[in-house]
Structure formats: structure tokens, C-alpha cells
Amino acid sequence: MFGHCVSLVEHMDLLALADFNLVARHGGFGRAARAATRPKATLSRRVADLEAGLGVRLFERGGRDLKLTEEGRALHERTGRLLSELNETAAAIAAGGDALRGRLRISAPSLFSQIAMGRLAAGFALEYPEVRLEVTTDDRNVDMIEEGYDLVIRVNPRPDESLIGRAFLRDRLVVAAAPALIRPIDGSAVRAVVRGSPDLSGDWNVITTSGRSTIAINPVLSLSSMVMVRDAVRQGIGAGRLPLSLVSHDLAAGRLVAWADVDEPDTNLWALYPSARLLSGRVSAFLTYLKKAFPTGSPNELAAFID
Structure with missing residues (x-):
């Protein structure tokens, strides 16, 4: 699509x-002009x-909102971050430092x-006070490019050619x-709290x-989060399948007992970012x-974050 762009680089005005990219981020010339206090006609030209x-064509014109064409979306994805990095580098140089x-x-x-994440975010913010950290919680696979994320943390992600990263933590279910x-020792079903x-x-x-x-179960309670399952299991209503990190303190204190390890692969947490972008200093x-x-990425290290 952009194979011919190398020969056109010399014709591309950086401004x-x-x-x-300013217009693409704001979804229209008017909104971009107001945000940047620039003349709308200049941006359009x-x-x-x-x-x-x-x-x-980079935009489909018509209606109140501009829509990026396929070529426009590709150009925005490939150049938006590069321009941000250039601006940040220039700002750091102008400030006389590399913070x-x-x-x-x-x-x-x-x-x-x-x-x-609360403690991690606070510690990172203290160490890098000039970085404006924004963390959102979402169990779905967010679209990093479309939704503007720099980094995503995912559990056992499927292979994705557009993302690279590393596993930084492992856990297992018990x-x-x-x-x-x-x-029960006769094979009868045990009361269970399920997610x-x-x-x-x-x-x-x-x-x-x-x-x-195999443990036969009779689900007596269904809940939407592992923390809720753990709290219910503590009350004795039934057994539960829970991450080791989440119950380590309870097992050590005798509030809970472990019957068995769940026969499933370990849970791995990955930190991922788009391979199409340069890895920023913040990431x-x-x-x-x-x-x-x-x-070491062990469950006990995650358990240390639990009060």
C-alpha cells in the first residue's frame, strides 16, 4: 500500500x-483547529x-465527521507515534535533560x-514524575491502535503478529x-463457588x-470475579478454583486449605506493545x-502485593 512512499519521503512536508495527525486525532478540521488554536484553512491546505x-486520499470527506481512508489509517498508525517521540525528544533537549x-x-x-496496579502505578509515578500514567481496567482484548494504548497487560494472549512483548508473571490455579x-472421598459432588x-x-x-x-462439583454460588469467589470460599459455602497468588496468605494462615492443583497450564501475564512502533522510553x-x-515472576511475588 505504501511501498511507493520511500520514494516520496523527500516530498513529504513534516509540518x-x-x-x-492532528486532524486524524481530533476527527475533523474544526475540532483540530480549536484544539491547536490554528486556522482551519491552514490545516485543510x-x-x-x-x-x-x-x-x-487520506480522509473521506462528507458529513460532520471526517473518516480516515484505509491509506490514511495506515499513515496515522505508522507516523503518529514517531512524531510524538520527536516532540518529546525536542522538549527534553530544550529542557536541558533527558527525563x-x-x-x-x-x-x-x-x-x-x-x-x-494501584501500588505499581504509584511507585512508577514517584520514580518518573513527568510521565502522566493512565491505567484502565479491561478484560477484553482492546485494540491498542484504535484506542490509543501504549501498553496492554493480558492473560495468556493468543499469538498476534501485530504485538510483541514479554511474560513477566506466572500463576497457577488451586x-x-x-x-x-x-x-468427599466417595466421589460425590462437593459444593462449589464458580466464576x-x-x-x-x-x-x-x-x-x-x-x-x-476429577472432583465432581455442585455449583451453589456463581460470581463474576476471583476476589468475590475467594471471599465466598473463606466463608465455607463451598470450594473454589483460585489463583495461588490470591490465596497464599490464607493458606499460610490456615484460613483456607489447598485440596489440589488444577490440571491446567499456568496463567501467564504478558506486557505487550505494537511491533509496528518504536519502543518508547516510557514503555x-x-x-x-x-x-x-x-x-522471578513467581506467584509469591504477586501475593506480596495483597494486604
């Missing part, structure tokens, strides 16, 4: 490219010149956010219960010192901070 130089600054947007899953709840719909919950495959086996600093917080 026009910056104005194009620069974008038209850029389109003429590249020989492609990290600017916005860092992160999306993280709900359980990790509840357990650790079947835990209050000491007063007796595990999600009870209709989708089958018996639990587990691993014990004796080998692999690199946060990855380093994660490594410092979880040097």
Missing part, C-alpha cells in the same frame, strides 16, 4: 504530516498538499489491577476450601500427589519497573 504529494515525560496509557485485566469443608455461569462449569480436573483425578521504563517488581 503537513504533523497537521494530518496542508492536508490537501500532503494528499497531493502522496497521490492518495521521561508525556502520557503512558496502559490497559490491564481486572484481577491484576485489583491486586497490584482448589481451595475452608478447613471445615470436607472433601461465571454455573451452566458452563464442568467437574474439575486436578493433580495431587497421587496423580490426576521501556515501565517494562523495567515490572521486572524490578517481579524479578
Whole structure:
């Protein structure tokens, strides 16, 4: 699509490219002009010149909102971050230092956010006071480019050619219960607290010192989060499948007992970012901070964040 752009680089006006990205971010010439206190006509002329130089339409005009064409979306995705990095580098040089600054947007899953992200974010902000950190909680696979995230934390992500990153933390599931709840030895179903719909919950495959086996369950309570499941299991209403990190303190204190490990692969948390972008200093600093917080990536290191 943009294979011919290398030969056109010398015809690309950097200011026009910056104005194009400004209009793309704000979704219209008027909004971009008001945000930048620039004449609307100037922005329109620069974008038209850029389109003429590249020989492609970058916006679909018509209606109240501008829409990026396929070529416009590709150009915005590939140049927007580069221009931001240039601006930040220029600002750092002008300030006489190389301190990290600017916005860092992160999306993280709900359980990790509840357990650790508050303390992690506060510690990172203290270490890098010029970085404006924004963390949102979302268990869905957000679109990093469309939604403007610099980094996402995902649980066991599927392979994605557009993202690269590293696993920084691992956890595993255990079947835990209050000491007063007796595990049936005759194969009858045990009362269970499940996450999600009870209709989708089958018996639990587990691993014990004796080998692999199955625990038949009778779901008596269904809840939407692991923290809620843990709190209910503490009350003795039933057994639950829970992350080891979430119940480590309860197991050590005797409030819960572990019946078995769940026969499933470990849960791995990955920090991911788009491979199409250069790794920014802010993202690199946060990855380093994660490594410092979880040097071995063990469940006990995550458990240390739980009060």
C-alpha cells in the first residue's frame, strides 16, 4: 500500500504530516483547529498538499465527521507515534535533560489491577514524575491502535503478529476450601463457588500427589470475579478454583486449605506493545519497573502485593 512512499519521503512536508495527525486525532478540521488554536484553512491546505504529494486520499470527506481512508489509517498508525517521540525528544533537549515525560496509557485485566496496579502505578509515578500514567481496567482484548494504548497487560494472549512483548508473571490455579469443608472421598459432588455461569462449569480436573483425578462439583454460588469467589470460599459455602497468588496468605494462615492443583497450564501475564512502533522510553521504563517488581515472576511475588 505504501511501498511507493520511500520514494516520496523527500516530498513529504513534516509540518503537513504533523497537521494530518492532528486532524486524524481530533476527527475533523474544526475540532483540530480549536484544539491547536490554528486556522482551519491552514490545516485543510496542508492536508490537501500532503494528499497531493502522496497521490492518495487520506480522509473521506462528507458529513460532520471526517473518516480516515484505509491509506490514511495506515499513515496515522505508522507516523503518529514517531512524531510524538520527536516532540518529546525536542522538549527534553530544550529542557536541558533527558527525563521521561508525556502520557503512558496502559490497559490491564481486572484481577491484576485489583491486586497490584494501584501500588505499581504509584511507585512508577514517584520514580518518573513527568510521565502522566493512565491505567484502565479491561478484560477484553482492546485494540491498542484504535484506542490509543501504549501498553496492554493480558492473560495468556493468543499469538498476534501485530504485538510483541514479554511474560513477566506466572500463576497457577488451586482448589481451595475452608478447613471445615470436607472433601468427599466417595466421589460425590462437593459444593462449589464458580466464576461465571454455573451452566458452563464442568467437574474439575486436578493433580495431587497421587496423580490426576476429577472432583465432581455442585455449583451453589456463581460470581463474576476471583476476589468475590475467594471471599465466598473463606466463608465455607463451598470450594473454589483460585489463583495461588490470591490465596497464599490464607493458606499460610490456615484460613483456607489447598485440596489440589488444577490440571491446567499456568496463567501467564504478558506486557505487550505494537511491533509496528518504536519502543518508547516510557514503555521501556515501565517494562523495567515490572521486572524490578517481579524479578522471578513467581506467584509469591504477586501475593506480596495483597494486604
